[in-house]
Amino acid sequence: MTGLDGVDYRPGDRAYRPAAGADLPTEWLKRQTRYWDTVAPVYDRHYSTEWSAGENAIVAARLSRLLPDHRDPRVLDLGCGTGLGYHLLTELRPHVNYTGVDASAGMLEVFRKKFDTDVHLINQPAEWLAAGRFADLDLVIAIFTSASYIDLPLPDLLERVGGWIKPSGGIYLSFLNRMSIGSLGSTGFGRVIDYSSRGMKSGTVPARRYSTRELIETCRALGLTANVVSLGPFAGLVESRLFMKANAVLSNSSLFGHTIDVVITGRG
Numbered sequence: 001m002t003g004l005d006g007v008d009y010r011p012g013d014r015a016y017r018p019a020a021g022a023d024l025p026t027e028w029l030k031r032q033t034r035y036w037d038t039v040a041p042v043y044d045r046h047y048s049t050e051w052s053a054g055e056n057a058i059v060a061a062r063l064s065r066l067l068p069d070h071r072d073p074r075v076l077d078l079g080c081g082t083g084l085g086y087h088l089l090t091e092l093r094p095h096v097n098y099t100g101v102d103a104s105a106g107m108l109e110v111f112r113k114k115f116d117t118d119v120h121l122i123n124q125p126a127e128w129l130a131a132g133r134f135a136d137l138d139l140v141i142a143i144f145t146s147a148s149y150i151d152l153p154l155p156d157l158l159e160r161v162g163g164w165i166k167p168s169g170g171i172y173l174s175f176l177n178r179m180s181i182g183s184l185g186s187t188g189f190g191r192v193i194d195y196s197s198r199g200m201k202s203g204t205v206p207a208r209r210y211s212t213r214e215l216i217e218t219c220r221a222l223g224l225t226a227n228v229v230s231l232g233p234f235a236g237l238v239e240s241r242l243f244m245k246a247n248a249v250l251s252n253s254s255l256f257g258h259t260i261d262v263v264i265t266g267r268g
């Protein structure tokens, strides 16, 4: 194993294996694991469309700019799910010192079946990764809204992740946007919503949403150099070939995007 640290996930694991004396799962975390364990067997199928491939390309280009030039960059993937981040990163660089973290053993089981068994995976909620758990990472990512399921106050989350990277390191965190066009529907502008993953007709999971302003201001207050982008305004609304190009162009802004993706390029 080339992992950084932590509690390894092994196929067949069905429960968290926290360090002795660690917290017990909160209601939020119980809902996360229950929901994503149910979604796991069908998750990849729901994201195998041409539209998703376009979104993956947008994110891959951003990750490529954040990866340092040297061999074996050390990357931590929060809410790694079934391994999309690992796939995108290893397409960009064959040698990545990768660690994936996910609260759902079901998602990790799918990940493990798809990729090399040596990939370092940790079955723990991101909330339980303490401030000193990692150091000197080149990149921390939480892609495709994964940062929205982490139940920590925003400054705590950003401060903790900021402390894990090198001064020159990068961070890419994808959050649900409170001000998206889709929000104008039934979910309103609330901070915490009951969210449903693509294609899932039953069940919801709690998700935190943020505004561009609070994300930028919190980064600034913590001395993190940040920029905000998105996955474009049309995701989940009109995912047709006709809108793909326009969506890709508009994804350079967070305005009305389904997500706000915060790109941090260093800490002061």
Ligand SMILES: C[S@@+](CC[C@H](N)C(=O)[O-])C[C@H]1O[C@@H](n2cnc3c(N)ncnc32)[C@H](O)[C@@H]1O
Residues within 6 Å of the ligand: 029, 032, 036, 078, 079, 080, 081, 082, 083, 084, 085, 101, 102, 103, 104, 107, 124, 125, 126, 127, 142, 143, 144, 145, 146, 149, 150, 151
């Ligand atoms: C929308 S999926 C994204 C998965 C992956 N990043 C991708 O792009 O395909 C969100 C993932 O976050 C995980 N998750 C939810 N709450 C979490 C938490 N508190 N800590 C760590 N992972 C969590 C879920 O199990 C799920 O795999």
